[in-house]
Amino acid sequence: MTLPTRKSGTIPGATVARLPIYHRVLTSLAAQGVTSVSSEELAVACGVTAAKLRKDLSHLGSFGTRGVGYEVAFLSYHIARELGITKSRGLVIVGMGNLGRALASYRAFVARGFHVVGVFDRDPRVVGTSFINGTESLTVQAIDELAVTVAKSDAQIGVITTPGESAQDVADSMIAAGLVSILNFAPVVLAVPENVEVRKVDLAVELQILAFHEHSLDESDQSDLPRVGIA
Amino acid sequence: MTLPTRKSGTIPGATVARLPIYHRVLTSLAAQGVTSVSSEELAVACGVTAAKLRKDLSHLGSFGTRGVGYEVAFLSYHIARELGITKSRGLVIVGMGNLGRALASYRAFVARGFHVVGVFDRDPRVVGTSFINGTESLTVQAIDELAVTVAKSDAQIGVITTPGESAQDVADSMIAAGLVSILNFAPVVLAVPENVEVRKVDLAVELQILAFHEHSLDESDQSDLPRVGIA
DNA sequence: TAGATTGTTAATCGATTAACAATC
């Protein structure tokens, strides 16, 4: 018998994007006391096909047992290890509008291994105000203080929740402060050095993609309608 | 000379997902008084390659002029038309926690052609409370009232911002109320009939994908380190 | 006409799927 071997080489992007889902479902199964799961069962719970799930996992190594399935805790640990979420990672959030304040208090972040180490805003009227996020109280800081806070804490990810106009300036400040991972909610394309990874979430874009779905239905409704005319 | 012809057939999903970006950038260019743009210029502003942009647009029809470029207003209109965002679409939001309240007041939604027609929560202590979103005041309703509100208004899209435990129930209520487009922020896979389109946004997943990036850097840092030993 | 840029073609790349040999 050989120890499970971690595959060398890189993991496809599409696979990386699904690993967090697998991890969350496995965590949930473990909480329910489930100790073993087949690729078919796990796939259904994750909303993917069993073939895709097994293919994804095959990029990490060989963590299942043929004829049996996967041990929930074991697989969960190896996915967490691969994702680098075995330790909690620090966030800074810049832009304390509605969305920024909501994210600063978002309980799912803590539940999934992140902690907010600082919140920032450009507006002097907002700087210095405090609010409660879960257990601790956060005081809004000026953006000048970003670099010092990032250095003092172990912050690794910057979240931008400003309007589009300020987003590039904020990104520049984050990069100057040493951050190389940015989650950008502002509807602008950020220019960053190539060692910096930006993920963009545009909530209005998500709605517009759904609007396309609605619109497609409208059109097919029309062509499905019986046409009045010469028969 | 022939009129620009709209292509028949379906538009690839990857293209549909980028059309809102093109539309937003075109809107921004128009606001700056730019009337004409080349695929190269537009692509840079959108963060894609010119080849990809032209390929995407080719699925909608032929709206450019060879040797010249695209007329901003003309192209913008045709993308909006394709996406079905020439008219404002109504949203209902269920789950008035931090995220739900933030989205209910999110100005970018109105700016991009959506309006909130109702907000809902399960908690009787929250039902009946009001808050201001831009110009109007919204009163939180009980989920029982969802169907009536959807029927009375022109709501077409349901947004779920509840905890995971309630999300499936909420989705069922939305579908019963006649909604077929759902934006789901709860970290669960919703079971829905196949005529219903669900888009899932998991904010913690976005962070976890960035954590993978951080983690990859950690690993390459280590292998880059000079190793002490027999040389 | 000469220069520029589109729209399309063909090649490449990556992701998905189905099937099955390996093996518990």
Add this chain to the structure above:
DNA sequence: TAGATTGTTAATCGATTAACAATC
């Protein structure tokens, strides 16, 4: 051994890219 399920292979599918003929 018989039944079950993984991990892998090969085929398919869809998306991206580069190059260029069409044409303003």
